[in-house]
Amino acid sequence: MKIYRNLEDFIPLDNAVVTIGTFDGVHVGHQKILSTLRESARVSKGETVLLTFFPHPRLILHPEDDSLRIISDIDEKVKRLADAGIDHLIITPFTRDFSNLSPEEYIREVLVGKIGTKKIIIGYDHRFGKDRKGSLKDLVAYADIYGYAVEQIPEQDINDVAVSSTKIREALIKGDIDTANIYLGYPFQLTGKVIRGDQLGRRIGYPTANLQVRESHKLIPAYGIYAVETSIIEPIEIKTGPYVPHLPERITYGMGYIGTRPTVDGVSRSIEVHLLDFHEDIYGEILRVKFLHFVRHDQWFENMEDMIRQMKTDERQVRDLLGLTH
Known part of the structure; x- marks a missing residue:
């Protein structure tokens, strides 16, 4: 796996298969998305790219809120993503300027312009762009214009794993290490x-x-x-x-x-x-x-x-x- 500490360090690929998110914990629910990402790249002979952010977006958008508690620090997350077989990991600094990109600007400038996305794999509730207004609907609407395909992991598939970062946090707070580790x-x-x-x-x-x-x-x-x-x-x-x-x-x-x-x-x-x-x-x-x-x-x-x-x-x-x- 290659790491990039900024989008500017990344040279756009010819066939990037991309997913985006904080992936806090890289838990077994996240593994569903990552396995789909790897399989899609294998079929299309592309390369997998995961775009994540550091620091956590909430720390930038809501600095007054000290309630955020993360499951994995940046090194722990990088190790798990490397173990998951990701080809390229972009850890881009999250800034207010970045957060103010409109959904179309985000797609055109970041996903297509900076990464070279030919396919994007997202979870069922993925949001992006200014005020988190971007959604699957926007990705589909601009797909033909910017030349990429979209695949959404159905909600049912994620729910079948019955895992979320929230459930893990709740287990850890109670001392239920066995459940958290599962x-x-x-x-x-x-x-x-x-x-x-x-x-x-x-x-x-x-x-x-x-x-x-x-x-x-x-x-x-x-x-x-x-x-x-x-x-x-x-x-x-x-x-x-x-x-x-x-x-x-x-x-x-x-x-x-x-x-x-x-x-x-x-x-x-x-x-x-x-x-x-x-x-x-x-x-x-x-x-x-x-x-x-x-x-x-x-x-x-x-x-x-x-x-x-x-x-x-x-x-x-x-x-x-x-x-x-x-």
């Missing part, structure tokens, strides 16, 4: 830098890696204890050119914690991982945490002894869930 088709993950905490975990026999999640709008699952898989990865930089996957190093397993540490009068949210059977110093490293199982919700204990006793129980349960020896 809908995603892979384990939900958080990625960030390991920073120094207050060393409380080390003092009680459970040293933790404190995670500073790099994407401020990333959705954080319910507070509680999780069984997780972790890997140290290289610092991430998405740039124009061939996609080069970041190979994980030192994969290990752990007991993840999200919460405010109420027993020790914590106030701010903390994201920590106690790495099982691992004793290296990884401060400053980039850690990717995959959430495999939910163990329990966060809770307050009357004293440290009760908390440590429960943590030992949690560790046994995590090891059982992960198939690790005690």
